[in-house]
Amino acid sequence: MSSSPHDSHRDLTVDNSLVKSIDLLDSLIRSGNRQSKADVVKQLDILQSDFIGLLKHCSFKSFAFEPGTQVTAAMRSRMAQKAPSKSGSPATTLVQTLHGFA
Secondary structure, three states: OOOOHHHHHHHHHHHHHHHHHHHHHHHHHHHHHHOOHHHHHHHHHHHHHHHHHHHHHOOOOEEEEOOOOEOOHHHHHHOOOOOOEEOOOOOOEEOOOEEEEO
16 A cells, blocks of 8 residues: 555554544444533544544645635635535625635
């Protein structure tokens, strides 16, 4: 899978992060019925942070556009998913935060 020491280190980091994230998700699933909504949300935030960290190890850079942001052509080209927005005004405006990776 790897061709250089740098690639091997990255692969090991990615592998360890995936195992950790799967373990956290498994724990969340098993204990979901016993936890409060706040606890579940906290664990999901941790899982999201782990996945974002994993993408950073793979040289991805994260970005976010906040609600109320008017969508430009350059922004639209970076969006991998359809942005939740409202149109009808001169420019499309986001109605919720959109996260992405480039």
